[in-house]
Each structure stands twice: as structure tokens, then as C-alpha cells.
Amino acid sequence: METAEPVSPLDRPFGDDRPARLATLDADPAAEAVLAELRAALPADRLLTDPDTIGPYVHDEAEWAEYGTPVAVVRPRTTDEVAAVVRSCARHHVAVVPRGAGTGLSGGANAVDGCLVLSLERMNDIVEIDPGERLAVVQPGVVNDHLRAAAAAQDLWYPPDPASAPWSTIGGNVATNAGGLCCVKYGVTRDYVLALEVVTAAGEIVRVGRRTAKGVVGYDLAGLMVGSEGTLGVITEVTVRLRPLRTTPPRTVVGFFDSLADTGAAVAAVTAAGLQPAVFELIDRHSLRAVNEWRNAGLPENAAALLLAQTDLPEPAATAEAEGILAAFEACGAKDAMISTDAVEADALFEARRMVYPALEQRADAVLTEDVCLPRQKLADMLAEVERIGERHTTFIATVAHAGDGNLHPLIIVDRHDVDARRRAQSAFEEIIDAAIARGGTVTGEHGVGLLKRAGMRREQSPQVLSMQRAIKAALDPLGILNPGKVVG
């Protein structure tokens, strides 16, 4: 497998989609052989080789993960076509990098030099929604929101709701075990995957998992594929569990806090009271200010953080739970704490949450998204540490968090053209990871390892665990052709 030296992330400006270095790679006889086979086997529209057209396929949204130059992008329409692609690549030892919508934040879908990028975007059929079994069968390229809408039309609900839901695909969600706002109560993608059709590293089509509610027949291969970022197989069909659609309008509770310590105490108090909000988010002061600046949102700026919770129990339990959350907030010193019964008002607050990222993007150039997950009780301590890390490295860091899960997204803002600022930001990024590990946390809560968290993963896990990971990779992809260099690479 030809792999030219990757461009160091620090030696190129972020987001530099410069035309691929195809000229140097065309000479690779293995890649040429694969291209010849695929041209013979697939309809012409499946294959993109023009450097201008493959540009959008070479990396995901991870700002400074390195990426290489593929020999081609293939966009199959059927599982058989995927299998043909992988078989050809296996025959000639050419790397395959699967991708969905490319909304990932860890570089998991980034091309490596000489690879074939396998885009599943055109396999976007909702195959089946079965209300009797409460499940859906979809192709991997189905957009998350499309599945949710189709399920809702049958009074069913697919809970996993990553922020990328309007664009990201179920295949990508499964490959990264995507989370979202609802998972504090309803779990992550893993909790909804019943079965998968997968093309193995040998190009064989297999079905793992089951359509039944329960099952323990052998090792949990479907579970193993979830979060494996395309390194163990290419997901070509997904069977997910659905829930009944929620019908009661949520009650929203909001509270502004003077200090991060009070904020963390409020999160702990809600947990200690046995309350289970369906959404439990945190927006820090830097994020509030950015939203105000961008959209004149009129959010209080003198608070250290805003907590935003929703309860979706049936009434009157929802009101009781909302009152419990409010009491916990107030006991921890919240100001302007209130229960919103006004859907418009509640929507505006969640809109502010959604606006943080674009507001920060307006402010500077590049936003590097962290994704550490902490024991809930370490939330305040970790938030304070993130502030200190930002100060230490003269780097602006705004934080939003899935507070109820202890999942922090410190957003590191950088001028992409300032090499020194980039170096400082990278140091801050790694120090946040170390601070999370030191507090019993994990380096990635829901975005995946990809490329950006490989070093952190090696610091979090013991050599023995890493060697178990590599043993599994070698067992299921002995040639190492599936998304090489990602996760365990």
C-alpha cells in the first residue's frame, strides 16, 4: 500500500483543500489495478477521479487532523457494489476510507494517501419502518433527521440527536457511536443499534446482530462495529430500535450561575435528587457572549454559566420534576432561574445553544472541538481547569457541555493563519485531554478517536488494552486496508 508522507497538521493552514497530488500517485500500480477493475465493474457515475470533484471528500470537519490524497472516490448505490470495491482493494492491498456526510470532528473520515474514499452518501433509502417491532432498517447514507421524520410519521422516535443531525448520516452516527442532547436520558447510538449489514475487510457481506428485542448468540459483533469508525468493516445497512413518539410538550428549566462551582453543584444536586432531565445542557460565559455578539441575543453576560434542562415526563410529573430541578438550581445559588412554560421562549434558549458554534466561527477562523467526558461530579473542577488552560496558552476557549453526562465540548478558537497560535491551541487541546484523564474521565465522549484523539487514547488506556484493540483490528482486518491509521493506527 502506497502511503506518501502525510502533511503535518502544523505545516499547513487548516482547511487547506489544495488539489490532490494525484499526479504522483497515478503511478501506483496497485491503485491503477483497482481503478481498472472498478471501471469495468461499476457504472461510470460511481467513480470520481478528477481532483476538483474529489476535493469535498478528502477530510471531515476536524480542523487540524491530517489528511492525504485518495486515488479516487467511489460512491456505490448497493451493498454488492460496496463488496466489489472492498474485494478489489483487498486483492491489491489498497486502503479503503469509508465516509458518510463528513461531519465528523476527529478526522475519522480523512483520506490517506493512495486510498479509495468510499462515500456511502448515495445509499440513502429508508428500507423499512416496522411499528409492530418498533424498528427501522435504513441504508447508511440516510440523514439522521430524515430517519427521525420518517419515524415520527408513524408515531415513533429515533432518539440519538447529534448536533449534526440535519446533515450527518446514520452510517456515520453508528461508526462513531454518536451522542447528542437526548442521550442523558435516552442513551447513545449504541443503545439503538439492533443489527448491521457489514462488508468485511475481505469484501464479504455479513449480517450481525438481530431483529429481536433481545439476543446473546455469540460475541456482540454489532456492538463491536458501533464506534469502530470503519476500521473493522463497512456498514451497508443499519437496523435501529425505535421508541414511541413523545407527545407531552417538554418543560424547560433555566438557571444562570455566578460561578462554575455553583454550576457544578447544581448539576450534582439534580442527580442527587433522583431527577432525570431529558436534556441537561451547559453554556459558559464565553459562549453566551459570542452568541450575544453575533445575534444580539440579550443573554445575561455576567453569569459564569447557564444551565438548561428539559423534562419530558407526562404531566403532572413533568411539572413536579421541573420544580425539583428549579429547587436544585436555586439551592445552588442560581439567578434568574425559572420554569418556562412558553414553547417560544424555551425554543429561543435552545436556539442560543445551537448558535454557539456558528457564533464562535464568526469570531475567528478555526474552531477546534474538544469532547472530553468526566465523572459528573468533576464538572466544575474541569470547567475551571479549562479556563486556566486557556489563560496559560493565551488561547480563547468557550465551553458548552452535555452537563448531565459530564461531556464537555471546549471550543478552541484559533487564527488558522497564525502558526504560533495554532501551536498554543494544540498544547491546550492536549492539556485538556490530560486534565480529563487525571480526573477519571475519557478523551472522547461522543466524537470518536479518529486521528485527533489517538495520542490521548494511548495516554488513557493501558498498553495491554491497546494491544487487545490492535489484536481485534488484526483479527477482522488482517491486511489493514480498512481506514488505516484511525483509532488503533
Add this chain to the structure above:
Amino acid sequence: METAEPVSPLDRPFGDDRPARLATLDADPAAEAVLAELRAALPADRLLTDPDTIGPYVHDEAEWAEYGTPVAVVRPRTTDEVAAVVRSCARHHVAVVPRGAGTGLSGGANAVDGCLVLSLERMNDIVEIDPGERLAVVQPGVVNDHLRAAAAAQDLWYPPDPASAPWSTIGGNVATNAGGLCCVKYGVTRDYVLALEVVTAAGEIVRVGRRTAKGVVGYDLAGLMVGSEGTLGVITEVTVRLRPLRTTPPRTVVGFFDSLADTGAAVAAVTAAGLQPAVFELIDRHSLRAVNEWRNAGLPENAAALLLAQTDLPEPAATAEAEGILAAFEACGAKDAMISTDAVEADALFEARRMVYPALEQRADAVLTEDVCLPRQKLADMLAEVERIGERHTTFIATVAHAGDGNLHPLIIVDRHDVDARRRAQSAFEEIIDAAIARGGTVTGEHGVGLLKRAGMRREQSPQVLSMQRAIKAALDPLGILNPGKVVG
């Protein structure tokens, strides 16, 4: 590894715990070397070699799974002792068969000839219950009910509730991914396992998983260990997620049905109505009659089946849901359908459910427990097929089911001393498996593959999937010393 020919299940009476054939095995130099090392390394009370004392450790509750003769039983008290045992066995290529309480129903804990049985029963400390993180850390030998009680004392709840909960251990529950009554709404053991400490096949101590609510750092090794029946590692500590304790008393709905078709229709109607009972059980007429005969319970015997549902929503939603379930039952022709607001009455019905197994054991000798799981809509069809299979083989089969999960436990009653009856029962057992597979079901919903479902697993899964399973086994246990012959053996 010395392995004498196992006793064929058909050539010995069930439950024959005849003294082990230690004499013939003492000559095995590898086993002798292990015993010598362990005698030197461990306190004397850890090791049992007397045939009389090891008798209770040689098999689980699976009536006709074969079992062999171990060279010894070792009952370690610490993870380091477990690691020392596995290292010694790895050095000399001696098989290790881990076990908890031995309540399994698939033969997963059965000894193989020449093995060391590793009983985790003495590692039974509840290490920690952390209400702030809503998690518990326990040693593998902690009994399920003990964990539930300890959690309840802190207003927390560990939902997985296999029928064996008063005796079975968390380690065994994890190793088999145990289910139970609550899992129709609250999920199985897998859904509660956050992290595991595991002794690998090389005798190394590793930690997999995490203490945080979310995490996607590398392959889901903790998930892979769940349900792997001790074939990939020995579980020495378990970190489980807890939920807030439920405080509202449940509402129970009961309905008797004239036909299996009506019963199945009622289950489907409850699902279609978007209702989510926290318990949803089925007891067939044979089971009702057995309970009546044993305890004069006064249950109606002219019904084809009884459905028993519970809702645990906060009031008044619970009453509304109970009324919805009742309406679904009545629309499908239920007789004597009612909502029980009387806890004593409801308890009596669940007591009847619990009495089915002992009542059937009174009736004959051996009860072979099936565990197929079907798409919910196939429930009635499958129940009818089970009746036909029983008739075809002149074999008495009573069925209870976790109806809401489509998980059937046909209980096959056999005279253990009648070789011909045993052969007919075994044929019925395999035909039930085939009927489940033909209907899109799985051969084991919650009991595991062990020994009894190995043939069924090979019929359910494709050769490619089986080869993936074996590749993972070989990757994590290259010498094949961990519970050999189970699951993928």
C-alpha cells in the same frame, strides 16, 4: 491440554454428579504443574481437589449439557489471585472454566476434563456505590439481589432482574448478558455495564470501559466481554450504571385469552398503541395448570394463556397506561381482564409466574429450558408451533414468555431415566430452535450459547459471522485456555 472424551448427554442420567474421575487425570503433568504452582502461591483454602467437595462445581443448571472432570476448583479472593491462576494455566496450557453461582441454563460454566474450575463466589464485596455518579462497583461474586438491596438503600436501582436474582452473581449475569422481567422497558445487563476489570488469557489485569456516562475511545471491549461467557477473559470487577429508585407502586393489568392467536394479537396491540409496560409476561395453559396442581392456586385453566403487564409511570399516567393496556387486551378478546390496584392480588399473580418452574419440576424430573427470542409479531405463531412440536414428539412442553420482548421459555418436561423420552425431548428442543430461526428469531434471548445452543448458533449465523467470532476468540485467547468449547468452540 488433556481432555478425555466427554460423557455424552444421552448416555448418562441428567444431574448425575458422580464423583469425578480424578484418578485418571492426576497423571496429567501439565495439571500437576499448575496445582503445584497454585499450592505454593495461594493460601490452602483456595484450592479444592477432593472429588467430594468439587462435585457442586462441575456443572450449571443446564439439564443435559455435557460436563467433564476438573483437576481442581480454585476459589480466589482477589484479582491478583485470579491473575496468578490464569498465568499458571496459560504457562502449562491448562483450561480455565470461570463460574459464578452456577445458575446458568446453557452449560456455559460446565467443567471440561482436566480443567481448573475458577469459582468467583468468594469475591463478593460491594466495593462502592456512588450516588453522585449513579454507579456501583462490585466484585463478580456479588449476588444480584444483594446489589439491588444495597442500591435501594441509597434510593438507587439496578434493573436487570433474571429469575435467578436471589442466587446468581453479577459476574455471571455479565458473562451471559442476563435479562429478566424488567428488560422489556429497562434493557438487559449489557445496558448497565460501564466498565470491567478483566484478567486476560495471558493472566494480565486490564480495565476496559469507563466510569463516565459516555465514551467512545476505541473498540467497545467492555461490551464485547458482556455475554462472552468467560471465553475472552475472567471478569474480576464490574462497574454498573444505576437508575433512581422507582417510587410509584406499579399498576398491574391481567387478561386471560381463549386462543394463542388472541394472546399474540393483544401483545401486538399494546405495542401498536405506543404503550411501554415495565413488565409484560405470558403464562400458557400448561403452566397455569401446573401451578394449580402444585399449589391449588385457583387460576383459570380454560384459557390458552394469561398476559400479565405492569406499568410504573408516575400517576396519573400509570392509570392511563394501565387503561390503555386493558383496552388492548379487551379489544383482542380477553376474558377476566382487569386492572389490579391491590398489591396483594398483583403479587399473587407474579408469584404464580415465579411458581411455574418449581411446579413443573414437581411434576416430572428434568426441566429443559428453552430461550428463543422472536420478533414480537411472531409470538402467537411460535407459541402454536411449540404446541405442535410437543405433540409431534409426545413431549410435554409448558411455556412462559417475556411477551413484550418476544422471548419464549418453552419448558420441556422429561423423565430423566427414560432414554427414549430424552431423545424425543432433544428433538423437540432442536426443532423449537429451528422454528425460531425460520421466523427471524434468535436461538438465545438471555441465557447464552454455552454448550446447549452451539448447534443452533451454527444454524442461525452464517459461516462468515462464525469465522469472525472465532477470529476474535483467537485474537484474545490465542492458546484457547479460557472456557474452551463454549460459545464458539
